[in-house]
Amino acid sequence: MTPVPKLPADAAVTPSVTPLQTPVAPPAQEHVRRDPFPMPWWTLFAVALPALFLRILNIGVQSNFVDDAYIHVPSALFYLQSGWLGPDSWWSPPLKHVLMSISIGLFGNDEIGWRLRGVFFGTAIVVVAFLLARRAFRRPGPAIITAVLLTLDPFVISLGHTTHEDLPAVFFLLLGLTFFLRGLDYDREWEWFAAAMCLGAGIALRWYVLVPLAVVGVAAIWIRRRSIARVVSAAVIFSATPLAVYLMSYLPWLARGYSLAEWMALQLDAFRIQGPQFAGIPMRLLSIGGAERWFTSWLVGGTASSSGTSSVEMSLLLNDPVLWVLFVPSAVYLLVIGVRRSRPEWVTLAATFLGLYGFFLISPRPILLYSAMAIVPLGFVMVGFAAVHLLRQRWPVFLLVATAWSLYLIPLVVHVSNPRVAYAWLLARAVQ
Amino acid sequence: MQRAFKEHPAAVVAIALLLVTVAVAAGVGLAGRSGLPTQQKFETANAFESYTKITGTGVKGRTLVVFDKHSGISERDYRYRRVGMDASAGTTPPVDVTNMVSELAYSGAVRAVTVVLPDAEWPALSEHWMTHWDSFPSPIGFERRYFGVPITFTTAGKLGSPIGERSVVFVEGQQQGSYPAELLEKWTSPQSADVVVIQGGTPR
Numbered sequence: 001m002t003p004v005p006k007l008p009a010d011a012a013v014t015p016s017v018t019p020l021q022t023p024v025a026p027p028a029q030e031h032v033r034r035d036p037f038p039m040p041w042w043t044l045f046a047v048a049l050p051a052l053f054l055r056i057l058n059i060g061v062q063s064n065f066v067d068d069a070y071i072h073v074p075s076a077l078f079y080l081q082s083g084w085l086g087p088d089s090w091w092s093p094p095l096k097h098v099l100m101s102i103s104i105g106l107f108g109n110d111e112i113g114w115r116l117r118g119v120f121f122g123t124a125i126v127v128v129a130f131l132l133a134r135r136a137f138r139r140p141g142p143a144i145i146t147a148v149l150l151t152l153d154p155f156v157i158s159l160g161h162t163t164h165e166d167l168p169a170v171f172f173l174l175l176g177l178t179f180f181l182r183g184l185d186y187d188r189e190w191e192w193f194a195a196a197m198c199l200g201a202g203i204a205l206r207w208y209v210l211v212p213l214a215v216v217g218v219a220a221i222w223i224r225r226r227s228i229a230r231v232v233s234a235a236v237i238f239s240a241t242p243l244a245v246y247l248m249s250y251l252p253w254l255a256r257g258y259s260l261a262e263w264m265a266l267q268l269d270a271f272r273i274q275g276p277q278f279a280g281i282p283m284r285l286l287s288i289g290g291a292e293r294w295f296t297s298w299l300v301g302g303t304a305s306s307s308g309t310s311s312v313e314m315s316l317l318l319n320d321p322v323l324w325v326l327f328v329p330s331a332v333y334l335l336v337i338g339v340r341r342s343r344p345e346w347v348t349l350a351a352t353f354l355g356l357y358g359f360f361l362i363s364p365r366p367i368l369l370y371s372a373m374a375i376v377p378l379g380f381v382m383v384g385f386a387a388v389h390l391l392r393q394r395w396p397v398f399l400l401v402a403t404a405w406s407l408y409l410i411p412l413v414v415h416v417s418n419p420r421v422a423y424a425w426l427l428a429r430a431v432q
Numbered sequence: 433m434q435r436a437f438k439e440h441p442a443a444v445v446a447i448a449l450l451l452v453t454v455a456v457a458a459g460v461g462l463a464g465r466s467g468l469p470t471q472q473k474f475e476t477a478n479a480f481e482s483y484t485k486i487t488g489t490g491v492k493g494r495t496l497v498v499f500d501k502h503s504g505i506s507e508r509d510y511r512y513r514r515v516g517m518d519a520s521a522g523t524t525p526p527v528d529v530t531n532m533v534s535e536l537a538y539s540g541a542v543r544a545v546t547v548v549l550p551d552a553e554w555p556a557l558s559e560h561w562m563t564h565w566d567s568f569p570s571p572i573g574f575e576r577r578y579f580g581v582p583i584t585f586t587t588a589g590k591l592g593s594p595i596g597e598r599s600v601v602f603v604e605g606q607q608q609g610s611y612p613a614e615l616l617e618k619w620t621s622p623q624s625a626d627v628v629v630i631q632g633g634t635p636r
Contacts, residue, residue, distance in 0.1 A: 083540075189441070247454065255460045260454065272568060
């Protein structure tokens with residue numbers, strides 16, 4: 001193992017240049033790193049508490065537009081009892097059932113207990129995204145922007161009130177990326193092993209985590225390309241570990257008497273079904289799907305319950321194209337800067353975001369709005385980087401404006417009473 | 433090996449983890465199957481009795497071969513397994529001709545199902561089932577999955593011989609004439625079947 005030279009925490013990690021100037025690349029073959037900014041002990045609590053508050057607010061009230069608890073909960077109970085893959089979709093990976101069973105065991109078998117899993121992972125996502133941005137960019141600005149905008153994002157809050165498995169899947173995705181960057185920093189394979197475990201857990205929740213796994217695997221091999229032994233080691237870690245974790249999640253199903261060949265057949269059938277015919281499933285969510293519209297159109301689902309002629313209470317599911325439209329340009333910017341400065345961690349993050357979004361764009365099966373959960377946290381990490389890099393000392397102004405906009409939208413998703421007139425333009429777009 | 437472990441311990445642990453998981457997965461699958469030392473044969477009056485007899489034998493993780501024009505697979509009991517849908521939510525649905533196979537699958541007695549349709553019924557029934565969005569062609573007919581349980585639809589002509597593993601065989605008595613006698617004999621022999629249920633005598 002080659003020790004990685006470090007710079008002190010206050011050293012400049014990026015050359016002091018404007019974006020139009022040609023940056024100076026760091027010396028080849030040597031990762032010059034510095035530690036991320038120091039965190040007082042209360043930092044993570046300060047990040048987590050506002051997120052927890054917004055996700056737990058009115059947790060007992062939920063629009064049934066998106067919440068499939070009525071199939072998620074019995075599936076969780078059946079799966080641990082007997083390995084039965086239903087009534088939820090048999091073609092989706094089963095780790096979600098295990099996590100839901102844990103949630104029910106911890107918090108109770110009622111609507112609150114079912115949704116607290118989403119609250120927990122919705123909050124944890126904010127914390128891990130903060131740590132990821134801190135690890136990738138070292139400076140407080142991108143991490144603060146990421147945490148604040150993710151805390152206040154109406155879509156992430158709304159999904160945090162449901163039993164959908166995208167939240168734990170994205171939590172494991174972000175945690176895996178954080179471990180990957182730590183392993184890169186310290187040249188420690190055990191960190192990569194932890195990353196591979198997390199990504200395997202992510203795949204056992206949502207297949208789309210295969211895209212980040214592929215990006216991370218290619219990045220690891222590229223970084224180690226000068227040593228065959230180290231390439232093989234990285235390839236083994238990022239292939240064998242996730243496969244083992246994924247297979248483990250099927251043990252209750254296998255215990256029904258299935259062989260490994262039958263397990264493979266199940267995987268192939270599950271893959272085969274992910275085609276255009278998927279649209280045959282009657283789902284209201286299909287009408288607000290389409291990854292190509294996530295950043296350019298308002299996609300609003302749900303109903304508003306009126307508490308009077310002038311006020312309204314809402315638990316909607318909606319995107320935020322005003323801020324989300326910044327995701328792709330920010331990711332491309334990070335990719336360009338990362339390539340020009342030979343920063344594999346930046347390239348990996350940008351490629352992960354662009355790879356995931358590209359996958360959703362070209363996927364043959366219909367993509368629903370809740371899959372946007374996969375890219376929103378990473379999108380805010382990209383925006384955090386671009387804002388600080390381009391605006392320099394003025395980034396708090398951007399954060400202030402973005403925060404004000406998000407605070408305007410939040411009442412739409414937390415079921416508090418609001419003046420109808422303030423949101424009439426958006427309610428008119430809602431699919432019920 | 434020692435050198436590999438010294439230089440890349442995480443990679444060695446990753447391989448070991450995969451090998452152990454594969455071994456455990458294979459073992460768990462085998463342990464989930466349970467047959468009978470000698471064949472048990474039943475004549476039953478209706479689907480509920482057939483279900484009770486099969487589950488009563490204690491077989492687990494078997495393949496079920498159904499000689500009938502009814503598949504016994506119903507999405508109806510799907511409703512019972514959903515919370516908050518109706519008064520019977522979360523309860524076991526009553527077993528009858530429309531859902532006997534579904535319930536056998538749910539109980540764990542069978543892990544895979546082959547429905548052998550009479551040749552005369554094949555065009556209409558296959559057209560009906562093939563309209564399901566999750567049905568796919570297979571070498572001997574077509575297949576779909578009922579909550580992960582593979583269901584193959586075929587005809588007597590395409591079925592072929594038993595494949596070694598002893599099955600649970602269900603024959604609808606009134607449909608027996610629709611199948612070649614030697615085929616039924618082959619599939620219900622003690623070498624091919626743990627449990628044989630001939631159902632008939634009462635109108636379905």
